[in-house]
Amino acid sequence: MDPHLSRLQSEISSAIQQLSPEQLSRSRPGKWSIAQILEHLFLTYTGTTKGLGHVLAEGHSLATKATWKHRASTFIVITLGHMPEGRKSPAVALPRGIPAEKIAADIVPAIGTMNEAMNQVVSTLGERTPVMDHPVLGPLSVQQWRKFHLVHGLHHVGQIQKLRHSAN
Numbered sequence: 001m002d003p004h005l006s007r008l009q010s011e012i013s014s015a016i017q018q019l020s021p022e023q024l025s026r027s028r029p030g031k032w033s034i035a036q037i038l039e040h041l042f043l044t045y046t047g048t049t050k051g052l053g054h055v056l057a058e059g060h061s062l063a064t065k066a067t068w069k070h071r072a073s074t075f076i077v078i079t080l081g082h083m084p085e086g087r088k089s090p091a092v093a094l095p096r097g098i099p100a101e102k103i104a105a106d107i108v109p110a111i112g113t114m115n116e117a118m119n120q121v122v123s124t125l126g127e128r129t130p131v132m133d134h135p136v137l138g139p140l141s142v143q144q145w146r147k148f149h150l151v152h153g154l155h156h157v158g159q160i161q162k163l164r165h166s167a168n
Contacts, residue, residue, distance in 0.1 A: 070138025
């Protein structure tokens with residue numbers, strides 16, 4: 001398993017361990033619950049896996065050319081490891097209501113499935129070739145996708161930890 005994704009699995013597992021379905025589902029007005037945060041992350045993992053499946057089916061990169069805005073955003077998120085606050089989620093990654101206990105059980109295995117898809121793409125196109133576009137960051141290589149998911153996941157793990165502490 002890639003070290004970034006292994007760390008991501010560990011951090012998410014630790015953040016949600018021993019939470020009941022009620023604790024996972026509790027939310028503040030206008031804010032996502034822990035289950036909704038997990039579902040958002042889950043949808044990004046399954047979306048990336050699906051996109052990588054398309055790359056494998058086509059046999060070549062589906063990435064477009066990066067703009068200066070893409071390059072700047074990628075530098076901030078991937079190179080600096082900073083996820084800016086307040087950005088709205090793309091519609092495809094908005095929570096849809098998967099039950100809390102199901103999402104808590106499915107999220108860590110989804111990271112493993114995504115890792116497998118990434119390994120398959122690396123064997124075909126290499127780790128540094130841009131393979132497909134992120135909705136905000138633009139074209140990313142598998143190496144960059146791994147780092148993105150770690151940075152994005154840690155951003156949300158911080159939110160989960162705050163929700164856990166505020167509930168106690």
